Amino acid sequence: MGGVCEGTQGLFWPCLVDLKMEFIDALSGGFSSLSTLPIALALIVGAALGIVVGVLPGVGPGVTIAVLLPFTYGMPPLGGISLLLGVYCGAFYGGAVTSILIRTPGEASSIMTMFDGYPLARQGQAQRALSLAFMSAFVGGIASALLLGLVARPMASFAGKFGAAENVMAILLAAVCIGKAYRRQFPAAMMMMGLGFFLATVGIDPNSNEQRYTFGIPGMLSGIPLVPVAVGLFGIAQALVMVSSPVPQFDSSLIQSAGLSWRGFLEPFRYPKAMLKGLFLGSAIGVLPAVGAALSTSLAYFWAQKGAKDPTPFGQGNPEGIVAAECANNSNSGGAMITVLTLGIPGDAITAIIMGVFVVHGIVPGPSLFTDRPEIINGVLASLLIINFVILGLMILTVKPLARLAYVNPKILGLVILVLGFVGSYSAANSMYYVIIAAVFGVFGLVCARGNIPTIPLILGMVMGDTLEASLRQLLGRSDGSLEPFVTRPMSLAMLIAIVVILFWPFFMALGKRFQRSNTSNPS
Amino acid sequence: MSSLQARLARWSWDRFFLLALSFIAVCVWYFSTQLIQPYPHNANWFESAALFPRLSLLIVAVAGLIEIYQRRHQMASGESEELDSSAANIQDAISMVVAFALYMLAVPFLGYLISTLLFLSVGCWLLRFDFRTSMLLAITLSVTMWVVFVKVLKVYFGHAWLI
Numbered sequence: 001m002g003g004v005c006e007g008t009q010g011l012f013w014p015c016l017v018d019l020k021m022e023f024i025d026a027l028s029g030g031f032s033s034l035s036t037l038p039i040a041l042a043l044i045v046g047a048a049l050g051i052v053v054g055v056l057p058g059v060g061p062g063v064t065i066a067v068l069l070p071f072t073y074g075m076p077p078l079g080g081i082s083l084l085l086g087v088y089c090g091a092f093y094g095g096a097v098t099s100i101l102i103r104t105p106g107e108a109s110s111i112m113t114m115f116d117g118y119p120l121a122r123q124g125q126a127q128r129a130l131s132l133a134f135m136s137a138f139v140g141g142i143a144s145a146l147l148l149g150l151v152a153r154p155m156a157s158f159a160g161k162f163g164a165a166e167n168v169m170a171i172l173l174a175a176v177c178i179g180k181a182y183r184r185q186f187p188a189a190m191m192m193m194g195l196g197f198f199l200a201t202v203g204i205d206p207n208s209n210e211q212r213y214t215f216g217i218p219g220m221l222s223g224i225p226l227v228p229v230a231v232g233l234f235g236i237a238q239a240l241v242m243v244s245s246p247v248p249q250f251d252s253s254l255i256q257s258a259g260l261s262w263r264g265f266l267e268p269f270r271y272p273k274a275m276l277k278g279l280f281l282g283s284a285i286g287v288l289p290a291v292g293a294a295l296s297t298s299l300a301y302f303w304a305q306k307g308a309k310d311p312t313p314f315g316q317g318n319p320e321g322i323v324a325a326e327c328a329n330n331s332n333s334g335g336a337m338i339t340v341l342t343l344g345i346p347g348d349a350i351t352a353i354i355m356g357v358f359v360v361h362g363i364v365p366g367p368s369l370f371t372d373r374p375e376i377i378n379g380v381l382a383s384l385l386i387i388n389f390v391i392l393g394l395m396i397l398t399v400k401p402l403a404r405l406a407y408v409n410p411k412i413l414g415l416v417i418l419v420l421g422f423v424g425s426y427s428a429a430n431s432m433y434y435v436i437i438a439a440v441f442g443v444f445g446l447v448c449a450r451g452n453i454p455t456i457p458l459i460l461g462m463v464m465g466d467t468l469e470a471s472l473r474q475l476l477g478r479s480d481g482s483l484e485p486f487v488t489r490p491m492s493l494a495m496l497i498a499i500v501v502i503l504f505w506p507f508f509m510a511l512g513k514r515f516q517r518s519n520t521s522n523p524s
Numbered sequence: 525m526s527s528l529q530a531r532l533a534r535w536s537w538d539r540f541f542l543l544a545l546s547f548i549a550v551c552v553w554y555f556s557t558q559l560i561q562p563y564p565h566n567a568n569w570f571e572s573a574a575l576f577p578r579l580s581l582l583i584v585a586v587a588g589l590i591e592i593y594q595r596r597h598q599m600a601s602g603e604s605e606e607l608d609s610s611a612a613n614i615q616d617a618i619s620m621v622v623a624f625a626l627y628m629l630a631v632p633f634l635g636y637l638i639s640t641l642l643f644l645s646v647g648c649w650l651l652r653f654d655f656r657t658s659m660l661l662a663i664t665l666s667v668t669m670w671v672v673f674v675k676v677l678k679v680y681f682g683h684a685w686l687i
Contacts, residue, residue: 071677187591191545194583198549201577210573211561213552236624241609243651244616412661415647418624419640419669422631427679435628443621449609451538456606469576476570 023149026374030382033078033375042079043383046086047390053087054094054106055402058242058410059417061091061107065353066234067420069360070227070428077361078379082387084354085333085380089141089387092293092330093395096133098406101126101258102250109293109329112301116314116321123317126257130399131264132319136275136326138392139268143279143327144286144334145384148341152377153370156342160367164475165485169495171468174345176502177288178457181295189457192448196461199224201469219433226462227360228425228437230353233455235421236442241449242414250406258403260396267319268327274304274320278327285328286335286347293332300328334384340365341377344467349456352463359463539592546588553581619650635684636674640666 034040053064065084072080095110100117113133120129162170175193182189202213203223214220268275278300285296304324305314312318336347337354344366346352358365363373370377395402425438448455479485486492501508556574557563564572627643634642641662648658670687673679 184594185591187587187594188542191542191584191587191591194549194580194587195545197580198552198577198584201580205573208564208567208573210564212573212577213556213559214561215559237607240617240620241607241612243620243647244612244614245609246611246613411651411653415644415651415661416665418620418647419644419665422624422627423636423669423673423679426681427673427677430680432628432632439621439624439628442624445607446609446612446617446621447541449607450612450614451541453538453542454606465576465580472576473571476575481568481570 019150019154022153026149026153026378026381027385029375030378030380031386033379034082034382034386036076039076039079039082039379042075042083043086043387044390046083047090047387048086048394050087050090050092051094051391051394051398051402052090052405054091055097055405056408056410056413057098057104057106057248057406058238058245059106059413060238061088062234062350062353063238063417064091065350066230067417067424069230069353069356070424072357073360073428077357077363078376078383080357080361081354081376081380082383084357085337085383086387086390088350088354089330089333089384090391092141092333093134093137093391094402095329096137096326097130097258097399097403100129100133101254101403102252102406104248104250104406107293109297109332111294112297112325113322113329115301115325116316116318119315119317120319120322121254121257124257125317126254127259127261128264128267128319129317129322130258131260131262132267132322133326134260134392134395135265136268136278136323137330138388139275140279140282140327140330141333141388141391142385144283144331145381145388146334147283147331148334148337148384149381152338152341152381155338156367156370159342160370162367162491163485163489164471164478165489165492166495167471168468168475169486169492169499170343171345171464171471173495173499173502174339174464175457175461176499178460180502182454182457185452185454188452189454192454193457193461196458196463197465197468199229199458200462200465206470207473219431224437224462225428225434226356226459227428228434229441229462230356230459231421231425232438232441232443233445233459234349234353235417235424236438237445237449237455239414239417239421240442240446242410242417245410247409247411252407255403255406258400260399268323271309271320271323273307273309274324275327277303278324278329279331282328282331283335286332287338288347293329296328296332297325300324330388337380337384341369341380342367344464346460346463349459352456352459355463536595539595542588542592542595546585546592549581549584549588553578553585556581616650620647623647623650631684632682633684635686636679636681637666637670638686640669 034043049064050061053059053061064087068084068087072083091107095106096113096117099105099110099114100121103114103118105111105114117129117133179186179189179193202220204221205212211221281300281303282296301321301324304320308318308320310318310320314321336351339345339347340351340355344364346355355365363369363376421438422435425434426432428434445455475485486496552559556578560574569575623643623646627639630639630642644662644665645658648661
C-alpha cells in the first residue's frame with residue numbers, strides 16, 4: 001500500500017507518476033480477474049437486468065439487488081459484486097427512459113432529467129434527449145470509476161492508520177450524516193439506526209459467547225441475518241406497495257418515438273461546464289454517507305442554470321439540464337463504493353446491500369482489503385468501467401423495445417417480486433426462518449413507509465453495528481473504560497468535533513440569527 | 525385526565541407506533557439482564573455484553589420520543605429514496621400479506637410448485653385480474669420458477685405431499 005508518495009519526499013510529479021502506474025497495474029489486474037466466464041456473464045446479466053428494472057414501473061435497483069442478494073451466495077465474490085454493480089449502474093440509465101418518454105421517473109434521482117427531457121421529447125426530439133442522457137450518464141459512470149481507482153488506494157492507506165477510536169468516530173460520523181440527510185426526520189432516522197445497531201447484536205456474542213436477546217429461539221442463535229431483512233424491507237415491502245397501489249396512468253404517445261441519434265451522443269461534450277458541475281457534485285456527494293444521487297442531481301441541475309451556454313430556458317428542454325443531472329446521477333456509484341471499500345461504511349442502502357456480498361463471503365471491507373484481497377478491489381474498479389460500456393452498448397441495441405416495458409402492470413411485477421422474495425430468502429439458508437424474517441420485515445417496512453418513518457438507516461445500522469461494537473469494546477477494554485482516547489487522538493478528536501458541529505449546527509445558526517437580530521434592533 | 529385523553533385522541537397512528545417502538549426498546553433495555561444468558565453480573569461495565577445493545581436501545585427510545593414530540597405538526601416527506609406508500613390501499617396490502625403467510629405455511633406441505641401456483645392464483649384474484657390472465661400468469665410463472673429454482677438451481681424445499 002505504498003501509493004501515497006511515501007518515498008518521494010513531497011515531490012508532486014513523481015507522486016503522480018506512482019499513482020498513475022499503480023492505477024494502471026490495478027486496472028490490468030482487475031481486467032484479468034474479470035476474464036473468467038461466470039464473472040463476465042454475471043456482469044452482463046447484471047447490466048441488462050439493471051436497465052430493465054430502471055425502465056419497469058415501480059421496480060428500482062434497491063428491490064432488485066435485495067432480491068438478488070441471496071442468489072449471489074453460490075457465486076464467486078467478484079461475480080456476485082459485479083452482478084449487483086451491474087444492476088446498480090444499469091438502473092441509472094434505464095430510469096432516464098421513463099423520465100424522458102412518459103414523465104415518470106423510476107427513481108428520485110431521475111426527476112431532474114425529466115424536467116428538460118420530457119419537454120424535449122414533446123417537441124419531437126425524444127431521440128436527442130435520450131442520446132444526451134445516455135452519453136452524459138456514460139461519462140459520469142466512467143469518471144466515477146476512474147475516481148474510485150485514483151482515490152480509493154490513497155484513502156485506504158490513510159484509513160489504515162485508523163485505530164479503534166477512529167473507527168468508532170468514523171461510524172458515528174457516518175451515522176450522524178445519514179440522520180442529517182433526512183432533515184426534519186433526523187430523530188426518526190436515528191431511531192431506526194439505533195434499531196439497526198441493536199439488531200446486529202442479537203445472537204451469540206462473539207467475545208463472551210453469551211446469548212443475547214435470542215428468546216430461546218434456536219434460529220436466532222446465529223443472529224438476525226442481513227439478507228432476509230434486506231429482502232423484507234426493500235423487496236417485500238415494495239411489492240406490497242405495488243400490488244396495493246393503483247396502476248399509474250401516463251401519456252404513452254411518445255413511447256413509439258424511442259430511439260437514439262448520433263448527433264445527440266456527441267452533444268454533451270458541447271457543454272463541458274455543465275458536465276463538470278455534474279461530475280463534481282455527483283462524485284463528491286456520492287462519497288458522503290446516505291446522501292444519495294437525488295440530492296446531487298438536483299444541486300447539479302440548479303448549478304448548471306448559472307452561466308448556461310444554451311439559451312433555452314431550463315424546464316423547457318434545455319440540454320444542459322439533462323447533461324448536468326445525468327452526469328451527477330451516474331457519477332454517484334464510484335463515490336459510494338469508495339467508502340465501502342476503504343472504510344467499510346456504505347454510502348447508501350444499495351451499497352449497504354452490496355456490502356452484504358462481502359459479509360456473506362467472509363470478506364471484511366476496509367483498508368486491509370487492499371492488501372488481503374487486491375483482486376476484489378481491482379475487480380470492482382474494472383467492473384465499474386466495463387459495466388458502463390456494456391450498458392451503453394445494450395442501450396443502443398435495445399432502446400426501442402426497452403421503452404415498451406413501461407406498459408407492464410406494476411401489480412404483476414409486485415406478485416413476481418413476492419414470489420422471488422420468498423425463494424430468495426429461503427434459498428439463502430434453505431430455511432423457513434429466513435422467509436419468516438423477510439415477511440416480518442416486509443410488513444414492518446410497509447408500516448414504516450405508511451407512517452413516513454425511514455427504513456434505510458435500519459439496514460445501514462445493521463451493516464455498521466458489528467464493526468462499531470467490536471471497535472468500541474476493543475477501545476474501552478484497552479483503556480479500562482476511559483473515554484480519553486477519543487479526545488487524545490487527533491483524527492478521532494477531529495471527527496468528534498465534526499459530529500458535534502453537525503449535531504448542533506441548527507442551534508448555532510439560531511443563536512447567530514438571534515444575536516444578529518438583537519444587534520439590529522439594539523444598535524447601541 | 526380528560527385533557528390527556530383528548531390530546532391522545534388527536535394523535536395519529538404513526539405516533540402510537542413510534543411510542544410502541546420506544547416502549548418496547550425501554551422494556552428490552554430494562555429486561556436485558558434476563559434476555560442475555562448467562563448475564564455477566566461481575567463483568568466491568570465496559571466489558572459487558574449488554575453495553576452496546578443497551579446503548580442502541582437507548583438511542584431508539586430517546587430518538588423515538590423526540591420524533592413523537594416533533595410529529596405534533598404534520599411532517600412533510602422530504603426528497604428521499606424511501607418507499608412511497610401514500611397511494612397504497614391498505615386493505616389490499618393486508619390481504620396480500622395474509623396470502624403470503626398462507627403461502628409460507630403451504631410450501632412444506634403442498635410443495636413449491638403447487639403452493640406457488642395457488643398463491644399466484646389467489647394473488648391474481650385479489651388483484652381483480654380476469655380469469656384467463658390469472659391462469660396464464662399463475663401457470664407460466666409457477667412452472668418457470670419451479671424449473672429454475674428446484675430443477676436447475678437445486679433449491680431443496682423439503683419432502684412435501686405434492687410437488
